[in-house]
Amino acid sequence: MGIELDVKSFDDALKILSKNYKxxxxxxxxxxxxFSDTDLVTYGEISSYKDIELNEKSRYSPKEVxxxxxxxxxxxxxxxxxxxxxxxxxxxVFLRPCDANSYLKLDNIFLKNGPYEDNYYKRLRDKVKxxxxxxxxxxxxxFCVSTGxxxxxxxxxxxxxxxxxxxxxxxxxEFSYAFSGKEVEFIPEFIEKNEIEVKLPDIDKISQNxxxxxxxxxxxxxxxxxxxxxxxxxxxxxxSCFSMQDIFYKDNPKCGERRRVWASxxxxxxxxxxxxxxxxxxxxxxxRFKVMHKIYDYKKRFGTTMCVGCGxxxxxxxxxxxxxxxxSKVTDAVDRGESK
Amino acid sequence: MTNVYMPIKAEIVSIIPQTDxxxxxxxxxxxxxxxxxxxxxxxxxxxxxxISISDYTDEYIxxxxxxxxxxxxxxxxxxxxxxxxxxxxxxxxxxxxxxxxKNVVIAAGGTGLAPVKxxxxxxxxxxxxxxxxxxxxGFKSPKDIxxxxxxxxxxxxxxxxxxxxxxxxxxxxNTGLITKFIPDLKIENSDxxxxxxxxxxxxxxxxxxxxxxxxxxxxxxxxxxxxxxxCGIGKCGHCxxxxxxxxxxxxxxxxxxxxxLLD
Amino acid sequence: xxxxxxxxxxxKNAYRVTKQRGxxxxxxxxxxxxxxxxxxxxxxxxxxxxxNGTVHITTRQGFEIPGISMExxxxxxxxxxxxxxxxxDEGVQIEDEEGGYPAAGTRNVSxxxxxxxxxxxxxxxxxxxxxxxxxxYPNDYHVKIAVTGCPNDCIKAHMQDIGIIGQVExxxxxxxxxxxxxxxxxxxxxxxGALTFENFKVVRDPNRxxxxxxxxxxxxxxxWTRDEKYYRIVIMGRTGKKNPRLAxxxxxxxxxxxxLKIIKNMYDFIDKYxxxxxxxxxVGYIVDREGFKKFxxxxxxxxxxxxxxxxxxHIDYTGYRYERNTIYD
Numbered sequence: 001m002g003i004e005l006d007v008k009s010f011d012d013a014l015k016i017l018s019k020n021y022k023x024x025x026x027x028x029x030x031x032x033x034x035f036s037d038t039d040l041v042t043y044g045e046i047s048s049y050k051d052i053e054l055n056e057k058s059r060y061s062p063k064e065v066x067x068x069x070x071x072x073x074x075x076x077x078x079x080x081x082x083x084x085x086x087x088x089x090x091x092x093v094f095l096r097p098c099d100a101n102s103y104l105k106l107d108n109i110f111l112k113n114g115p116y117e118d119n120y121y122k123r124l125r126d127k128v129k130x131x132x133x134x135x136x137x138x139x140x141x142x143f144c145v146s147t148g149x150x151x152x153x154x155x156x157x158x159x160x161x162x163x164x165x166x167x168x169x170x171x172x173x174e175f176s177y178a179f180s181g182k183e184v185e186f187i188p189e190f191i192e193k194n195e196i197e198v199k200l201p202d203i204d205k206i207s208q209n210x211x212x213x214x215x216x217x218x219x220x221x222x223x224x225x226x227x228x229x230x231x232x233x234x235x236x237x238x239x240s241c242f243s244m245q246d247i248f249y250k251d252n253p254k255c256g257e258r259r260r261v262w263a264s265x266x267x268x269x270x271x272x273x274x275x276x277x278x279x280x281x282x283x284x285x286x287x288r289f290k291v292m293h294k295i296y297d298y299k300k301r302f303g304t305t306m307c308v309g310c311g312x313x314x315x316x317x318x319x320x321x322x323x324x325x326x327x328s329k330v331t332d333a334v335d336r337g338e339s340k
Numbered sequence: 341m342t343n344v345y346m347p348i349k350a351e352i353v354s355i356i357p358q359t360d361x362x363x364x365x366x367x368x369x370x371x372x373x374x375x376x377x378x379x380x381x382x383x384x385x386x387x388x389x390x391i392s393i394s395d396y397t398d399e400y401i402x403x404x405x406x407x408x409x410x411x412x413x414x415x416x417x418x419x420x421x422x423x424x425x426x427x428x429x430x431x432x433x434x435x436x437x438x439x440x441x442k443n444v445v446i447a448a449g450g451t452g453l454a455p456v457k458x459x460x461x462x463x464x465x466x467x468x469x470x471x472x473x474x475x476x477x478g479f480k481s482p483k484d485i486x487x488x489x490x491x492x493x494x495x496x497x498x499x500x501x502x503x504x505x506x507x508x509x510x511x512x513x514n515t516g517l518i519t520k521f522i523p524d525l526k527i528e529n530s531d532x533x534x535x536x537x538x539x540x541x542x543x544x545x546x547x548x549x550x551x552x553x554x555x556x557x558x559x560x561x562x563x564x565x566x567x568x569x570x571c572g573i574g575k576c577g578h579c580x581x582x583x584x585x586x587x588x589x590x591x592x593x594x595x596x597x598x599x600x601l602l603d
Numbered sequence: 604x605x606x607x608x609x610x611x612x613x614x615k616n617a618y619r620v621t622k623q624r625g626x627x628x629x630x631x632x633x634x635x636x637x638x639x640x641x642x643x644x645x646x647x648x649x650x651x652x653x654x655n656g657t658v659h660i661t662t663r664q665g666f667e668i669p670g671i672s673m674e675x676x677x678x679x680x681x682x683x684x685x686x687x688x689x690x691x692d693e694g695v696q697i698e699d700e701e702g703g704y705p706a707a708g709t710r711n712v713s714x715x716x717x718x719x720x721x722x723x724x725x726x727x728x729x730x731x732x733x734x735x736x737x738x739x740y741p742n743d744y745h746v747k748i749a750v751t752g753c754p755n756d757c758i759k760a761h762m763q764d765i766g767i768i769g770q771v772e773x774x775x776x777x778x779x780x781x782x783x784x785x786x787x788x789x790x791x792x793x794x795x796g797a798l799t800f801e802n803f804k805v806v807r808d809p810n811r812x813x814x815x816x817x818x819x820x821x822x823x824x825x826x827w828t829r830d831e832k833y834y835r836i837v838i839m840g841r842t843g844k845k846n847p848r849l850a851x852x853x854x855x856x857x858x859x860x861x862x863l864k865i866i867k868n869m870y871d872f873i874d875k876y877x878x879x880x881x882x883x884x885x886v887g888y889i890v891d892r893e894g895f896k897k898f899x900x901x902x903x904x905x906x907x908x909x910x911x912x913x914x915x916x917h918i919d920y921t922g923y924r925y926e927r928n929t930i931y932d
Contacts, residue, residue, distance in 0.1 A: 032828045034820050036718045036725050036771065040828070060825070069824060070778045073345050076384040081425075083343060114574030114588045116344040121575075123341060210582075214602045230783055231823040241577030244570040245782070245803040248385040256385035258345075260570070261803070262824075263578065267783045270578060273568050274389065274408040277541070279603045297583035 002160075002167045002186025003179045010166045011048045016178040017092060018047060021129070024065045025094035026058040027051055043093075052094060054161050057139045059316060061237030062095045063106060066124040069234075073120060073244075074258045081258075091127040094159070096135040097152040097190060098144040098308040102237030103128065108302040109240045120260075129172065134160040136189050141311030143324060144191065146198040149308035151190045158188040198324050200305060201331040206296050212337045214288065218329045223284035225319050230264035232313035232323065233290065238306050241265060265290055291326050344573060347382055347425035353400060354420055358486045361407040362451065363416055364394065367424060369401045374433025375459045376564055376592040379403070380572045382425045383418075387411040390569040392455035392591070393429065404454040404486065430572040431591050434459060434562055439534045440469055445527065445556075447476040447518055447547050449539025453486055455564050455591070456538050460494060473498040474525060478518040478539075480504065482511045499526070518543060522550035530555035538564045548595055561595035608673055615743065617704035618676060621669070628659075628669040629679060631686060632704065632740075634693075635714035635732025635750070636664035642686050649679055663747070664713040676703070694737045706741030708883070713749040715758040724752025725769030725816050726832050731859065735767075738863055744873045745883050747841075748866065754794075754815045754835070761849045762840045764886045765869065767862055770814030770833040770855065772911070777804045779826035786818035786827060793817065814856070833911065834862050839887040839920065848922030853899075856911040868902040875901070891920075 005013065014023060025046045032040035041053050042060045074081040093100075103125070110121035132155040144150040156172035157179075167186050170176050206213050233239040243263040248256035263270060266286050271279040280286050298306035313323040350367040357363050371379075373393050381403060382388035389411040395402040403424075407416045415424065436459060444463070448456050463473050475494055479485045481504050494500050501521055503514035514521070518539070527533055535556050537547045544563050551561055567579035567586040579586035581601040593601070610620050618627040631646060646666050650658050655670030671679065680703035687704065691697045697705055712735045715721065717728030728750045735748055750767040751758040760766025782803045790798040797811035798818060805826075807818075814835070819827040833856045840850025854861070869886065876893050878884050890898045895918050908914070 029828075032825065034822070034825065034828075035722050036769075036816070036829060036832070037727065040825055042825070068778070069781060069826075074384075081346060081384065083346075109577075110575055114585065116342075116573050118573075118575050119341045119343050120345070210600065210602065229785060229821075229823050230781070234781065234824045240575070242570060243576065243578070243782075244388055246382070246385050246387040247802040250802070253385075258382075258384070258388070260576075262781045263570070263576070264781065264783065264823075265577065267781075271568050273566055274406070274412065276408075279567075285603070292582065293580075300583045 002169045002184050003181040004184045004186075005166045005168065005179065005181040007049045007164050007166070009179075009181050012180075013178040014046070014048060017175070021090040021092045022087065023047070023092045023094070024062060025052040025133075026054070026056075026062075028053040028056070046094075049166070052161075054133070057142075057310070057312065057315065059312070060235055061102060061310065061312065062093050062099050063102060063237050063240075065091060065093055066103065066128060067106060067110075067121060067240065070259055070261050071120060072257050072259045076248075076256045076258070078254060086123060089127075090129060091124065092129045092131055092156075094131045094133050096133050098135075098142070098149045098310045099237050100130050100132060100152040100155070101144075101149040102308045102310070103130075105238040105298075105304070105306050105308065106240055108298075108304075112302070129156040129175070131155070131157045131159055132188070134158065134189060136191050138191050138194050139311065140195060141314045141324070142191075142194045142309060143196045143198045143311060144309035145194050146196075146200065147305050147307050147309035149310075150192070150194075160186070160188070194309070196311075196324060198309075198327050199331045200295055200327065201334040203296050203299050205334045205337075206292075206330075207300070209334065209337050213292075213330065213334060216330075216333050216337075218326075218333055219284040219288045221284065222287040222321065222326075223282045225321055226266070226283040226287055227319055228266050228268060228283050228286060229318065230267040231316040231318065232321075233264040233266055234262060235312040235316045236294075237308060237310055237312070238294070239264070241270075265293075287321075287326070291323065291330065294323075295327055295330065345427070345571070347380065347388075347427040349423045350401075350426050352418055352420050352422050352424060355418070358404060358488075359484055361416075362404055362484075362486055363407075364402050364404045364487075365415070365418075365424065366400050366402050367426070368399070369396075369426070370398055371401055371426075371429060372396065372398060373401070373429035375436055375462065376433035376455050377429035377431050378455075378572070378591060379426045379428035380430065380569075381405075381411075381415070383411065383414050384425060386414040388425075388570075390430075390572055390587075392564070393458065394454040395458045395461055404451070404457075406451050428572060431587055432589060434536060434564075434592050436462065442470055443472045443474075443527065443529060443533040444470050444536070445474040445476065445525065445533060445551070446536045447522070447539070447551075448537075449478045449518055449543040449547075450480065450484065451486070452539035452543070452564070453477055456536055457487060457490070459536070460498075461490070464494060464497060467497055472528070474527070475500045476503075476518050476521060476525070477501070478503045478505065478543075481506050482508055501525075517546075519546045519550050522547060522554065525554070527554055527556075531557055531560075533560060535561045536563075537561065548599075558595045558599070563593055563595060563598050564591045565593060565598070565601075566591070606673065613673070613676070615705075615707055616676070616680070616702075617707040618671075618673075619667075625673050626669075627671050627673050627676070628654075628667050629671060629683075630661060630704075630707070630711075631666040631668070631683070632690070632711045632736075633665050634690070634712050634736040635729040636716075637714070637729040637732070639689065642689065645682060645686060649682055653679055661711075663711045663749075665711045679703070690736070690740075693733055695740055696737070697741065704741070706743050708743035709739050709741070709746045710748075712736050712739075713758055715751045717752045721752055722820060723755055723816070725771045725814070725829075726752060726834075728752050728758075728769070731767065731862075734859075734863060735866060738867055739870060742870065744870060744877070745885055746869070746873070754813050760840075761837055762842060763837075763850060764839060764841070765866055766837040766840060766850050768835040768837065770835055771816040771819070772814060772830040772833060772856075773807065773812070773816060773818050773827045774830045775805060775807065776826050776828070779824045780804055781824055781826075783823060785821040785823065789817055789821045831909075832859070833857060833909070834859065836862060836865065838918075839890055841885065841887050843885070844925070845888075846922045846924050848920055851918045851920060852915055853918070854908065854912055854914050856909065856913060858909045858912075861906050861908050861912070864906045865902045868904055868906070871904075872898060872901040 570576035714728035718724035837850035
C-alpha cells in the first residue's frame with residue numbers, strides 16, 4: 001500500500017521530518033554551472049518539493065552527503081588532537097536506485113576493507129535513511145540494468161513523483177507519522193531496460209588473462225585522449241579515494257587541522273612516493289587502473305561490481321571519452337583473447 | 341566509536357644520524373610489530389607518512405627516516421625529548437616463523453635495509469634460529485651507507501657483502517649493483533633457501549630474477565613494496581595495485597603474489 | 604546618362620563610392636554578427652539581381668553587396684525594408700523603414716559568438732551588441748564598438764574605440780577543492796598567474812585576476828563557480844594611417860548598466876568636442892586632443908559603477924607611428 005499526497009501535504013511531511021533530519025536531494029543551482037548562464041544540478045539540502053530537481057541527472061553524486069570532499073579529522077591545539085563534533089540530526093537522502101546502491105559500494109571500502117571500520121564514514125553513514133526516487137526511464141547515458149544496480153529494495157521510503165501527485169511507500173514505520181494522505185494501491189517500479197546495454201567482462205576470464213588485458217593496446221588511445229582532469233572520478237558515486245592534509249592556521253600557526261580530501265587516481269600525484277618516484281605515469285595506464293577497479297578487481301575482492309551504471313563519467317568527460325565504450329572494448333578483448 | 345586515525349604520542353629517546361639525510365629515531369614504545377610492518381608517523385599540522393620499523397624491543401622502536409619531503413624534513417628538525425605521533429603497526433610483515441632452520445639470504449638496496457634490519461638483528465641475537473644467513477647490501481655511494489656499525493657487527497657472524505654503485509678514492513670495498521653479485525653468491529640447497537629482497541623497484545625486479553636463475557623457488561622469495569599511503573588501513577586507495585592493497589596484504593609480499601602486481 | 608548624386612547622403616545611406624563610376628556597394632548591418640537566416644534570401648536576391656553575384660563579409664561582421672548600380676538604390680532600399688524592420692522590431696529607433704539605412708557613421712557593433720556557443724564566453728555577446736545598437740544607432744559619428752565574451756578577445760575589442768570584454772568574478776569554495784591544481788597550473792600557463800596553492804588550497808590574487816573564468820572551467824569539482832557578470836571596458840584602440848594602437852583598459856569590473864551609460868555619454872562627449880570644421884573626426888583623436896581626464900569626467904557623468912569597479916587614473920597610450928617606430932637598415 002502507498003500513501004498519495006499532493007504537493008502541500010508532501011511539503012508538510014518534509015517539514016515534520018526536518019525537525020529530526022537534514023534532508024538532501026538533487027537540486028538546481030541557478031547560474032552555478034561551469035559555463036556562463038548554465039545551472040549546476042547537484043545534491044543539496046531541501047525544504048520543499050519545488051527544491052527537488054527531478055528532470056536532470058545530478059552532475060555530482062550523493063556520496064558527498066556521507067563522504068564530504070573535505071572532512072576534518074582532527075583539530076590540533078599545540079600537541080593535542082581533537083575530533084570535530086557532528087550534527088545530531090539524522091540524514092534523509094532522496095536518491096535513485098543506482099545512487100542508493102553506490103552507498104553499499106562505499107560501505108565495502110570504508111567498513112569492510114581491512115581490519116578496521118572508518119569511524120568518520122560510519123558516523124555519517126549510520127544516520128542515512130534512503131528515500132528512493134522512482135526511476136523507470138533513466139537518462140540517455142544510464143546503464144544501471146547492466147551493472148545490476150537498477151533496484152534497491154532496502155529503502156525506508158519509496159517515492160513516485162508524478163507531476164504534482166506524489167505517492168509514497170513508507171516501509172520504515174519510523175516515518176509513517178510524517179505522511180498523511182489517501183491510502184492507495186502502490187507497487188514501486190524499477191527500470192528494467194536502459195537505452196544502453198553494456199556487457200561486463202567475465203572477471204574469471206580477466207584473471208586468467210591478466211597480462212593480456214593489462215597490456216592490451218586498447219589503453220594506448222587514452223594516453224593520447226585523456227587529460228587526467230579527474231572529472232570522471234569526482235562525479236563517480238563509488239570513487240572513494242582520499243589524501244590526508246595537515247595544515248596550520250596562518251593567523252595562529254600553533255593550531256591547525258588534519259583533514260582528508262578526495263583524491264583521484266586519474267590526477268597527477270596520486271602515486272607519488274617520497275623521493276620522487278611515481279607509478280602509472282601514462283594516462284592510459286590510469287584509465288586502465290580506474291576502469292579495472294570499477295568492473296574487475298573490486299568485484300574480485302567484494303563479490304559485486306563497483307560501477308553502478310549511473311553514466312556520470314560519460315556525461316562529464318570534457319574529452320568525450322566514454323567509460324561505457326571502454327567497458328565494451330575490454331569485454332570484447334577478453335572474449336577474443338580467450339578464444340585465441 | 342574507536343577513532344582508527346587517532347595516533348598516540350611517542351617520545352623520541354635518541355637520534356642517530358646514519359648519513360646526512362638518514363637519521364634513526366628511537367621512540368619510547370611497547371609496540372611489538374612483525375618484522376617489515378610499518379607505522380603511520382606524523383607531526384600535527386605538518387603531516388603523516390608511512391615509515392617502516394627498522395628495529396624494536398619491548399621498550400622502544402626505531403625508525404630510520406630519510407629526509408625527502410615535508411613530513412620527513414620536519415621530523416629531522418626534532419630533538420630527543422620531542423614527540424612523534426604514531427599509529428599502527430600496519431600491514432603484513434615477513435613470516436619469520438616459516439624461515440626457521442633454513443638458509444636465508446637478505447638482499448637490501450639503500451633505505452630498503454631499514455625494513456629488514458630488525459630481522460637481521462633478530463638472527464644476530466639468535467643465530468641458531470636459521471641455518472645460515474647471507475647479507476647483501478648495496479648503497480649508491482660510500483656516503484650513503486646506513487647502519488655502518490651494525491653491518492660491522494653482522495660481519496662477525498654472517499656472510500656480509502657490502503657494495504656501492506659508485507665508489508670514491510677512499511673506497512676499497514666492492515662496487516657495482518647488488519644484482520652483479522648474486523650469480524656468485526654461495527647458496528647451498530637453493531630449493532630450501534629463503535630470499536628477502538627489499539629496495540628500489542628496479543633493484544627488486546632484477547635481483548629477484550637473478551635469484552630465480554640461481555634456482556631459488558618463487559615461493560621462497562619475499563619482497564617489500566613502497567607505495568604512497570594516506571591511511572594505512574585500506575581506505576584511501578593510494579597504495580592499491582589492482583585488487584591488492586599494499587597496506588593490508590603487503591607491504592611484504594611473496595614473489596608468487598608480487599609478480600602479479602602489474603602496474 | 605546623367606549621374607547627379609549627393610555622395611554624402613549616399614554614404615550615410617550605407618552605400619559606398621567605389622572605384623567604378625556609377626557602381627556602388629551596400630553594407631548590411633548585422634548587430635553582434637548574428638543574423639536571422641531568413642534575411643539571407645534578401646541578400647542573395649540583391650546580389651543576384653542587382654549586384655555581381657557575390658557578397659563580401661566585412662571585417663565588422665556585416666554583408667557588403669558589391670556591383671550595384673547607383674540608379675537602383677531606391678529599389679534596393681525597398682527590398683531591404685524587412686531587414687530594417689527587423690532592427691526596428693528589436694527596438695532600434697528607425698523612422699523610415701523604406702528608405703534604407705538611416706546612418707552609417709557609427710559602425711556595426713560586432714561581437715564574438717559569445718556564450719550561446721562558446722564555453723569560454725562569460726555572457727551573451729549577441730544580446731549586449733543589440734542593446735548597444737539600440738542605444739547608438741542611427742548615428743553619424745564615426746565610432747567602432749565591439750563586444751567579446753572573455754579576455755581571449757576573439758573579436759579584437761582592443762582594436763575598437765570602445766571594446767567590451769566579459770569578466771566573471773570566480774567564487775571559491777575551499778571545502779570543494781581537491782587540490783588538483785588544474786586551475787593554478789592553467790592560470791599560470793595561460794593567464795596571469797593570479798592563483799597560488801597554499802596550505803593545500805588555492806589563493807587568488809584579486810589584483811592579478813582578470814576575471815576570465817578559466818579557473819571555473821578547469822575545476823573538476825565546482826569548487827570555483829560563477830558569481831556576478833562584469834565587463835572590462837577598453838578604449839580608443841584603432842588602426843589607420845596615423846597612429847595605430849591597442850585600446851587600453853578604462854574600467855574593469857563594470858556592470859552592464861554602466862557600460863551602456865558610458866557608451867551613451869561618449870556620444871555626448873563627441874558632440875561637445877568634435878572639430879566641426881572637419882569632414883569627420885574619430886573619437887580617439889578627440890580624446891587625444893582634449894585629454895583623457897576630460898573624457899573620463901564626461902563619460903562617467905551619472906554613472907553608478909559597482910563597488911568592485913576600478914577606473915583607470917591615467918592612460919599611457921604608446922601606440923605606433925609608421926614614420927617614427929621603424930628603423931631601416
